[in-house]
Amino acid sequence: MKIKLCYTGGMTEHASETDSPHHAPVPLAECALARAIRAIGDGWTLLILREALCGVERFDAMHDDLGIPRSVLAERLSKLVAEGILEQRPYREPGRRQRNGYGLTEKGRALTPALVALREWSEAHLPGGPSRLRLQTQDGQEVTTRLTRADGSSLDDLSEIVAVAKPE
Amino acid sequence: MKIKLCYTGGMTEHASETDSPHHAPVPLAECALARAIRAIGDGWTLLILREALCGVERFDAMHDDLGIPRSVLAERLSKLVAEGILEQRPYREPGRRQRNGYGLTEKGRALTPALVALREWSEAHLPGGPSRLRLQTQDGQEVTTRLTRADGSSLDDLSEIVAVAKPE
DNA sequence: CATCTGAGTCCATTTTTCATACCCAAAATA
DNA sequence: TATTTTGGGTATGAAAAATGGACTCAGATG
Numbered sequence: 001m002k003i004k005l006c007y008t009g010g011m012t013e014h015a016s017e018t019d020s021p022h023h024a025p026v027p028l029a030e031c032a033l034a035r036a037i038r039a040i041g042d043g044w045t046l047l048i049l050r051e052a053l054c055g056v057e058r059f060d061a062m063h064d065d066l067g068i069p070r071s072v073l074a075e076r077l078s079k080l081v082a083e084g085i086l087e088q089r090p091y092r093e094p095g096r097r098q099r100n101g102y103g104l105t106e107k108g109r110a111l112t113p114a115l116v117a118l119r120e121w122s123e124a125h126l127p128g129g130p131s132r133l134r135l136q137t138q139d140g141q142e143v144t145t146r147l148t149r150a151d152g153s154s155l156d157d158l159s160e161i162v163a164v165a166k167p168e
Numbered sequence: 169m170k171i172k173l174c175y176t177g178g179m180t181e182h183a184s185e186t187d188s189p190h191h192a193p194v195p196l197a198e199c200a201l202a203r204a205i206r207a208i209g210d211g212w213t214l215l216i217l218r219e220a221l222c223g224v225e226r227f228d229a230m231h232d233d234l235g236i237p238r239s240v241l242a243e244r245l246s247k248l249v250a251e252g253i254l255e256q257r258p259y260r261e262p263g264r265r266q267r268n269g270y271g272l273t274e275k276g277r278a279l280t281p282a283l284v285a286l287r288e289w290s291e292a293h294l295p296g297g298p299s300r301l302r303l304q305t306q307d308g309q310e311v312t313t314r315l316t317r318a319d320g321s322s323l324d325d326l327s328e329i330v331a332v333a334k335p336e
Numbered sequence: 337c338a339t340c341t342g343a344g345t346c347c348a349t350t351t352t353t354c355a356t357a358c359c360c361a362a363a364a365t366a
Numbered sequence: 367t368a369t370t371t372t373g374g375g376t377a378t379g380a381a382a383a384a385t386g387g388a389c390t391c392a393g394a395t396g
Binding site for chain 2: 001002003025026027028029030031032033034035036037038039041042043044046047050053054055056065066067107109110111112113114115116117118119120121122123124125126128129130131132133134135136137138141142143144145146147148149150151155158159160161162163164165166168
């Protein structure tokens with residue numbers, strides 16, 4: 001996946017109402033969502049973040065859980081560390097040499113809402129039976145996401161949402 | 169990325185408190201989040217969903233916006249249609265032959281919260297300047313996500329969240 | 337009829353992933 | 367001290383996927 005950040009941007013003169021109601025041609029370089037996708041939008045990377053969210057810190061544990069090739073795991077971990085999403089966490093088991101695991105930084109933990117939303121979507125719309133992974137508060141309440149407007153009111157009808165391009 | 173759904177599952181006898189506090193070894197097959205990642209956790213797929221959320225329906229428009237190879241775009245679109253996330257939307261411009269675009273189904277639109285959360289994370293934690301893509305209500309209010317507990321109260325401290333494996 | 341256009345398909349080349357084997361440092365064992 | 371063991375990686379060749387460009391197809395237009 002080699003995203004070119006050249007983008008013809010801007011409405012061309014023949015853009016018309018035959019286009020969809022709200023085509024917002026925001027160049028990829030100026031789109032926060034696109035940047036997030038470039039940072040973590042990869043199957044293995046997302047699965048590694050799931051492991052991290054579940055508290056799995058060790059290379060071999062991730063390797064065993066995911067069945068990911070070791071070279072790919074090493075490469076993704078170092079990329080996530082370089083991006084500040086994971087950090088190395090040296091640890092030592094008694095009678096064993098010091099090693100380093102990987103844990104979420106604050107930046108990485110801030111991805112929780114996105115992962116919770118993805119999990120919710122999956123539960124509601126994908127087949128596969130109930131999930132055994134629960135994301136909950138320490139007192140056992142399930143955590144979910146809710147869309148809200150700027151004024152704080154909650155937004156239930158997705159068709160109310162439009163994507164628009166801010167003028168430069 | 170070839171996920172093997174064999175997973176050694178279950179705590180082994182030497183699992184101990186040297187593991188992270190809440191290691192929840194839920195097999196990938198029984199994890200809703202993992203299923204979501206398998207369905208849409210791919211860079212191009214996510215960028216295509218961004219296009220769809222922005223109302224871009226046409227093959228060539230997506231191709232131009234993203235710079236994605238045509239063969240990859242065709243393959244991803246047909247996969248998304250097969251999964252019921254996108255649907256073909258036949259349309260005809262005046263004086264042109266009928267063609268089909270692609271639009272979000274209800275299932276696809278239900279991914280909006282996840283994409284909004286991802287966008288929020290990017291704005292807050294990735295460099296790159298302000299985003300020009302806004303997701304807002306028709307009356308111009310920005311849409312954001314909020315984590316909530318089952319009782320409806322909102323949850324601001326991410327460290328309150330734990331991942332646990334439901335017993336089978 | 338010849339041409340144009342959007343929406344793909346086909347194909348040769350390059351890149352990434354996969355699976356397996358191998359390596360390294362320090363602790364444990366002898 | 368020499369040897370083994372083990373977690374945490376690297377190296378390597380084969381397989382799969384992405385890339386970019388050419389090609390195709392159907393129908394509208396001139």
